[in-house]
Amino acid sequence: MTSLFTPRTPRVVAAGKLHRRRDRDRSGQFLAEGPQAVREALRRPGTVLELFGTADGLRRHADLAAAAAAAAVPVSPVTDEALAGLAETVRPQGVVAVCARVDAPLADVLAARPALVAVLVDVRDPGNAGTILRTADAAGADAVVFAGAAVDPYNGKCVRASAGSLFHGALARAADPAAAVADLRAAGLVIRAATGRGDTDLHRLGGALARPTAWVFGSEAHGLPADLLAAADERVRVPLYGAAESLNLAAAAAVCLYASAAARHAPVPR
Amino acid sequence: MTSLFTPRTPRVVAAGKLHRRRDRDRSGQFLAEGPQAVREALRRPGTVLELFGTADGLRRHADLAAAAAAAAVPVSPVTDEALAGLAETVRPQGVVAVCARVDAPLADVLAARPALVAVLVDVRDPGNAGTILRTADAAGADAVVFAGAAVDPYNGKCVRASAGSLFHGALARAADPAAAVADLRAAGLVIRAATGRGDTDLHRLGGALARPTAWVFGSEAHGLPADLLAAADERVRVPLYGAAESLNLAAAAAVCLYASAAARHAPVPR
Structure with a gap:
């Protein structure tokens, strides 16, 4: 026995x-x-x-x-x-x-020339972080970066919410979000900060969404810090058409990442 | 005192x-x-x-x-x-x-001629249901219908996840999802069932997304029942570009509802 x-x-x-x-x-x-x-x-x-x-x-x-x-x-x-x-x-x-652990140094991730990246800055909720890992994977993102005071990507709840996606794409961790954003820009990515107070309407970006992009998402409670908002190439707002004051972070990330995915995979006009 | x-x-x-x-x-x-x-x-x-x-x-x-x-x-x-x-x-x-309670009979909700509706069939998780209430509100949906064995919209976790949106748009409850879908169609709405096995790619719908639409979402574990899939006008798939097997329900709903919102509020081409 x-x-x-x-x-x-x-x-x-x-x-x-x-x-x-x-x-x-x-x-x-x-x-x-x-x-x-x-x-x-x-x-x-x-x-x-x-x-x-x-x-x-x-x-x-x-x-x-x-x-x-x-x-x-x-x-x-x-x-x-x-x-x-x-x-x-x-x-x-x-x-x-x-x-x-499956994360790699950001430099290694960038050497593979990613075209769509999600950056989570100070995101604290492991369920949100894991859901965004899953959504980024589904949208065809090449990498996700956990930056600053973001939750540990290996937190059990994050692993479960990712539904296996933690093991699919590239994952990097960056202690300094500003340095990570600078590296992402140097790698040819447009830095798009998602913010409820953005001056650019997501739905007005049109074909520009097909450009290689790093989407930068901030914490549930505080959004993105001012220096990162200022450092971004664009501050993008998911438009609010109803009476809601804001979107849940993972929902906003889904809308942004899929807007990029749709533009990158746009069907040939018929 | x-x-x-x-x-x-x-x-x-x-x-x-x-x-x-x-x-x-x-x-x-x-x-x-x-x-x-x-x-x-x-x-x-x-x-x-x-x-x-x-x-x-x-x-x-x-x-x-x-x-x-x-x-x-x-x-x-x-x-x-x-x-x-x-x-x-x-x-x-x-x-x-x-x-x-803030829900109204479905007939009253339809009398107001809604142009964008979310229908939650058998959705069990109150966090998902509340997040979808919030996202539907943000996307400008006119109403949300809790159908079949869906969670109680007045469950405390659902109320909290809705972040106030429970009190914004119209809310209806329907014991029989098939009857509700028939009523929604009779009210002039295209019935679009969101399903991972859909034959229509969301991103190929283009301008047709601007038509008055009832999005129908199924349970986290089982998706939509066969009779509702068959009764829908379209079975729509959020395309998966990476290795993820599926999207989280609330993330999928965000992508679908915002695809409709973007089409309805499309900027005039420049």
Whole structure:
């Protein structure tokens, strides 16, 4: 009979510490929970370091266990209690992977000549940040930059909200937003700051939206700092046609990123 | 010295029951928490039935107390403990209003000849539903319809996520989504079902997006039921340009509603 890892097994204890940002920062590792996140992580070579699963979880998601084994990734059966400790959701789906960080230096990301980038400056809510990762991926963005005091992209809620997109495009982290914006501009991107007080109406940009663009989004509570607004090439407003005072950050980002996507992929006029 | 209402004062006890859907349904009342929601509720005549506030909350938001008093709405000072019981957030902002439901029969909503409507079918997450209320308002939608097994629009989390927009446009509730869609079509609206498996690319609709439209959105887990997909005039796909399998529901709704808004408010070509 196989002996399952318990909550007291040292490797489970070590993995459980990755719920804390300090331990993620120190180890360069984080947790991805649930079959969708684990599947996308496994598709990115070198990302998954160990796959934990309950007997039931590994049976239900046999494709994941097989993919892990084929990539020489350890697959470790654990008790329900151990899995519950590694998961953050109320109803965990039986699998949790320990992953290596996927971010790259901004210079490396820019060397690949991205044409559409989302920059999150001081964005604090992990659900918003993860949703924007997912939306940026869907809109065909090449990279997302977490800048300034933005939430840790490896926060469990952010990973879950990204629905696997964390593992798709390029990800960079930048302590200094102004320096990151300067680097993005030097790489040939138009810097478009999304702001409710912008002087440019998104819907009047037309074909100019097809130009290589870095969309810069600010925090939920405070928007973008004045120096970044001033440094942007354009301050763009999503027009408000009704009585709402503003848009939710992730909704505004979806509208902006898809406006760029639509312009870049514009159908040939018929 | 004024005697403050406590958690045991009968009117506070009665208001606290409105956290439960059953009591909201029975009374036709619900709670709006925080200064933004209370302010927007007060702007809609007849909506606020009573304003509860701590001494500090009523002092900080004196404009709300004044507006309530001017509209002959009772203003009831409560203890911090009573306010905490009426609020659902960890840091309540000192004011909670008891409101009368704001939905109207769908027939009344359609009599006003809406040109842009969002229909939420079986949408279960109150945060998503509230965010879509807010986005629909921002995009200039005339009405939102909660249909089928959709979450209660007066759920506290939905009210908060709507950021006041619950009180702006028209709201209807429809037990039978298919009947609601038939009524919307009879009112001259094109029925556009948003679905990841749609045969029409959103970005290829072009100027047709300016036509009066009812956007129909399905549940987070299951999308739209087959009969509604079949009944729609168009099944519209938000194109996925990257590796993401899908968009978050509220993000997809933002892209669809703003595509309609952009077409309706298209700038004159220069």
